[in-house]
Amino acid sequence: MTGFVLRRLAAGGGLLVAVSFLIFSLLHLAPGSPLTSLLGGQDASDEQIAALVREYRLDEPFLVQYGSWLARAVQLDFGRSILSHTSALARIGEFAPVSAQLAALTLVITVLVGIPLGMAAGLRRGRAADRLTSFAAVVGMSSPPFATGVLLIYVFGVGLGAPVFGAGGAGLDRLRHLILPAVALSIVLIAIVVRQTRAAVLDTCRQDHVVFGHARGLRISRILTRYVLRNSALPIVNTVGILVIQLAAGTVLVESVFSLPGIGTLMVNSVEAKDMPVIQALGMLIAVVVVLTNLLVDLVSIMIDPRLRLGVRTSP
Amino acid sequence: MTPHPPLLSATGLTITADVGGRPRRLAGELDFTIARGAALGVVGESGSGKSMTLRSLVGLLPSGVRADGEVRLDGLQLIGLPERRLRTVRGERISLLLQDPFTMLNPLQRVGVTLRESLAPEIRSDRAASREETTRRLAEVGLDPTVADDYPFQLSGGMRQRVAIAAALGRDPDLLLADEPTTALDPSSQADVLNLLGRLRESRGMSLILVTHDLDVAFGACDDVVVMYAGAVLESAPAGTLATRPRHPYTLGLLRSRVPRDRYLAELTSIPGSVPAADAVRHTCPFSDRCSWHAGPCRETRPTLSPVGAGHLTACTRVADIGAELDAMLADRDDAGETRAEDAGRPDDLVVVGELRKTFRSRPLVGPGRSTTALDGVSFRIREGESLGLLGESGSGKSTIARILLGLETADSGEIRFGRGHRPAVQVVFQDPYSSLNPSLTVGACLREAIRHRVPHRRDRPVPAEADLLALVGLPAGYASRRPPALSGGERQRVAIARAIATDPDLLICDEPVAALDVSVQAQILELFRDLRRERKIAMLFITHDLAVARQMTERVVVLHRGQVVESGETAGVLTEPEHWYTKRLVTSTPGGR
Numbered sequence: 001m002t003g004f005v006l007r008r009l010a011a012g013g014g015l016l017v018a019v020s021f022l023i024f025s026l027l028h029l030a031p032g033s034p035l036t037s038l039l040g041g042q043d044a045s046d047e048q049i050a051a052l053v054r055e056y057r058l059d060e061p062f063l064v065q066y067g068s069w070l071a072r073a074v075q076l077d078f079g080r081s082i083l084s085h086t087s088a089l090a091r092i093g094e095f096a097p098v099s100a101q102l103a104a105l106t107l108v109i110t111v112l113v114g115i116p117l118g119m120a121a122g123l124r125r126g127r128a129a130d131r132l133t134s135f136a137a138v139v140g141m142s143s144p145p146f147a148t149g150v151l152l153i154y155v156f157g158v159g160l161g162a163p164v165f166g167a168g169g170a171g172l173d174r175l176r177h178l179i180l181p182a183v184a185l186s187i188v189l190i191a192i193v194v195r196q197t198r199a200a201v202l203d204t205c206r207q208d209h210v211v212f213g214h215a216r217g218l219r220i221s222r223i224l225t226r227y228v229l230r231n232s233a234l235p236i237v238n239t240v241g242i243l244v245i246q247l248a249a250g251t252v253l254v255e256s257v258f259s260l261p262g263i264g265t266l267m268v269n270s271v272e273a274k275d276m277p278v279i280q281a282l283g284m285l286i287a288v289v290v291v292l293t294n295l296l297v298d299l300v301s302i303m304i305d306p307r308l309r310l311g312v313r314t315s316p
Numbered sequence: 317m318t319p320h321p322p323l324l325s326a327t328g329l330t331i332t333a334d335v336g337g338r339p340r341r342l343a344g345e346l347d348f349t350i351a352r353g354a355a356l357g358v359v360g361e362s363g364s365g366k367s368m369t370l371r372s373l374v375g376l377l378p379s380g381v382r383a384d385g386e387v388r389l390d391g392l393q394l395i396g397l398p399e400r401r402l403r404t405v406r407g408e409r410i411s412l413l414l415q416d417p418f419t420m421l422n423p424l425q426r427v428g429v430t431l432r433e434s435l436a437p438e439i440r441s442d443r444a445a446s447r448e449e450t451t452r453r454l455a456e457v458g459l460d461p462t463v464a465d466d467y468p469f470q471l472s473g474g475m476r477q478r479v480a481i482a483a484a485l486g487r488d489p490d491l492l493l494a495d496e497p498t499t500a501l502d503p504s505s506q507a508d509v510l511n512l513l514g515r516l517r518e519s520r521g522m523s524l525i526l527v528t529h530d531l532d533v534a535f536g537a538c539d540d541v542v543v544m545y546a547g548a549v550l551e552s553a554p555a556g557t558l559a560t561r562p563r564h565p566y567t568l569g570l571l572r573s574r575v576p577r578d579r580y581l582a583e584l585t586s587i588p589g590s591v592p593a594a595d596a597v598r599h600t601c602p603f604s605d606r607c608s609w610h611a612g613p614c615r616e617t618r619p620t621l622s623p624v625g626a627g628h629l630t631a632c633t634r635v636a637d638i639g640a641e642l643d644a645m646l647a648d649r650d651d652a653g654e655t656r657a658e659d660a661g662r663p664d665d666l667v668v669v670g671e672l673r674k675t676f677r678s679r680p681l682v683g684p685g686r687s688t689t690a691l692d693g694v695s696f697r698i699r700e701g702e703s704l705g706l707l708g709e710s711g712s713g714k715s716t717i718a719r720i721l722l723g724l725e726t727a728d729s730g731e732i733r734f735g736r737g738h739r740p741a742v743q744v745v746f747q748d749p750y751s752s753l754n755p756s757l758t759v760g761a762c763l764r765e766a767i768r769h770r771v772p773h774r775r776d777r778p779v780p781a782e783a784d785l786l787a788l789v790g791l792p793a794g795y796a797s798r799r800p801p802a803l804s805g806g807e808r809q810r811v812a813i814a815r816a817i818a819t820d821p822d823l824l825i826c827d828e829p830v831a832a833l834d835v836s837v838q839a840q841i842l843e844l845f846r847d848l849r850r851e852r853k854i855a856m857l858f859i860t861h862d863l864a865v866a867r868q869m870t871e872r873v874v875v876l877h878r879g880q881v882v883e884s885g886e887t888a889g890v891l892t893e894p895e896h897w898y899t900k901r902l903v904t905s906t907p908g909g910r
Binding site: 231 | 376403404405406407408412413414419420421424425433434467469480483484486487
């Protein structure tokens with residue numbers, strides 16, 4: 001088990017190095033010299049320029065520059081933000097909590113609503129409840145979050161006075177501010193989870209072992225959890241993993257609709273201002289989230305299915 | 317037979333599927349009873365409705381299929397019983413064992429958990445007691461206590477079926493329904509599992525309904541046997557009576573279609589045609605189209621069961637006229653002698669296989685990789701025009717040999733030499749005609765595709781026409797425009813054979829080509845292979861686990877066990893006087909002995 005985790009971590013590390021190379025190259029691919037990119041179009045004294053050249057080793061070959069950037073990136077030093085003049089990481093730290101909370105809330109809603117709905121639809125295949133759920137899933141999948149967001153603001157904010165602007169304070173107030181954006185984000189995701197779960201449950205219910213469970217008079221709750229849900233879990237876990245990755249980078253429109261100071265907003269601002277250190281740090285952050293999510297999905301899959309853990313014999 | 321009222325009796329049981337809003341009958345007007353402690357065999361081919369009938373008894377029909385009529389368990393009407401009540405019947409009174417041990421057990425659950433959840437609630441709630449009980453249940457089916465810690469995928473098919481039996485009997489039901497419980501197993505485990513079922517029935521005083529396509533299995537394990545065909549019961553009798561004095565032409569046909577393993581038959585008997593849909597024969601004798609004795613009345617009304625002896629019922633209305641003929645035909649087959657029509661092959665070698673080795677490696681996500689030796693130094697030769705049998709159970713490596721000869725797999729070491737100096741054209745007929753044909757290609761397109769891919773050194777020969785190929789395998793030319801889903805299993809296998817023959821092969825590999833087919837159709841296909849050999853002198857490699865098939869289809873056999881050749885020689889000699897212990901076990905293990 002630990003061997004597997006170490007192997008996957010090593011592979012993930014390799015992947016991150018490759019991504020870091022691409023991200024560093026941005027500095028050189030962007031229009032203008034790296035120096036102008038790093039200055040962000042602001043005036044600078046000769047001393048400041050000399051300091052930057054020294055810091056980024058701009059007078060040395062490309063690979064040496066990359067090596068020194070990587071060495072500092074590993075120590076979480078991505079340089080100073082051009083906009084805020086603080087370190088790039090500190091700048092991300094200002095915006096990340098809101099996004100992380102929004103993503104977590106969205107995920108909780110998606111899983112708690114999507115999986116039971118999908119199971120219910122799969123178990124009642126072809127009946128009214130299934131047809132309604134499947135129809136709603138198609139509608140949900142084709143409603144863009146920013147549009148649902150505007151609708152939610154109109155109904156709940158304008159109509160019922162729910163908070164729709166900014167992230168609010170801490171604790172419950174934060175939750176109240178995040179609930180509408182989370183709902184707006186989760187509608188499409190719920191639709192995806194519902195469809196995947198329904199398909200997986202349909203497939204599992206056709207399996208002999210479910211019929212055999214009924215034939216032995218097992219309780220329906222046991223068949224639903226230990227038989228149907230567990231055996232449908234692998235595709236569902238994989239889907240949720242993909243949704244997490246999507247949430248890591250894809251909340252920008254909803255943040256802007258609800259005026260939330262999150263990673264999406266930071267990303268747009270940084271790109272507009274050509275705030276290269278922050279852009280690079282954000283890129284690496286998202287890459288790390290993707291690698292860790294995939295590792296987590298694999299670990300959960302292994303926990304669910306002993307065949308992955310122990311290896312299937314090729315012959316009896 | 318018994319003074320007590322029957323444990324379960326079905327009257328007018330009818331099973332209907334809803335196909336696109338239109339009801340289609342799968343089985344109709346079935347009457348049967350089973351006494352306490354008795355074993356009832358239900359024999360039928362695919363499409364007879366036997367599995368659906370069995371499932372209807374515990375209310376486990378697939379969605380869209382419904383049952384009507386009366387099924388009484390100790391007076392309790394089961395048909396139409398609400399699901400909530402049915403749950404108290406299932407497991408407790410009636411349990412159902414399915415065919416495939418590879419899919420029947422929850423793959424994510426250890427055997428011990430599966431057994432414990434199957435026990436009665438009062439034992440289940442006590443951890444220590446349930447552990448003890450689990451061990452006892454494992455012992456009852458002949459398994460070690462340590463099996464409780466295994467996952468199903470770590471066990472062999474036979475062991476899984478034993479676990480499933482123990483689970484099905486967890487709450488000590490009065491009646492066990494078993495749907496082809498041995499069909500997916502190797503012959504040696506088949507006999508073991510059947511014996512186990514018989515022993516458990518006796519020790520527990522339990523009743524058993526055993527559904528099977530194999531008459532010998534039913535005769536060996538059951539007191540009474542019911543013969544089903546196209547959704548109807550055609551005959552019902554005590555096992556011994558049915559075996560020796562059948563009173564329905566279909567039963568006679570089934571008895572005569574059995575392929576004997578103790579002697580060679582110059583001509584294998586089969587029932588012409590194939591099983592009709594139950595719905596199409598609702599108002600006639602279902603068998604009349606394939607019956608050589610049918611007369612006017614057979615096609616006018618649906619015959620009902622009427623008594624012809626002690627506990628013996630038949631649905632044949634002409635039984636008074638043809639009874640003597642039926643007896644004579646059954647006796648006639650028993651007299652058939654041993655004469656071989658085929659020449660024993662020319663002495664030149666076609667293919668010589670030497671010291672073939674192959675190891676498969678699997679790499680799990682966690683832990684070390686495993687390797688399985690499929691072939692461990694296998695050598696044999698196939699002569700020109702000869703039919704060689706490759707006998708072995710699953711895991712013996714026989715299919716790996718086929719794949720290597722076909723070039724679908726590469727051996728790790730060893731050699732394959734060709735007598736003619738060039739690679740002979742090799743073709744294959746697979747076991748399952750339901751998956752070996754592309755369902756979206758018409759039969760004609762499938763054959764044309766094969767014709768286009770004839771090997772270069774055969775291009776000088778005349779190109780076969782589709783119609784000729786179809787005629788060769790006994791199908792009308794009109795079948796060229798059909799697609800596989802519209803064909804029966806036997807017809808599909810004929811198409812698969814035509815496709816193999818289209819390339820004009822020197823060697824035809826037949827990988828269990830009749831194992832997935834109905835009894836009455838198996839002999840048709842085997843006869844077709846014989847005709848092809850007589851006419852075309854094709855050498856054949858006949859891969860099978862079935863000694864009867866090997867007896868009828870091959871001159872020599874090679875017996876494989878765990879990737880090694882343990883015995884080889886003339887078929888008759890090896891099967892009559894086996895020398896290796898493994899061959900001996902194969903020869904003695906098949907139920908019924910035939």
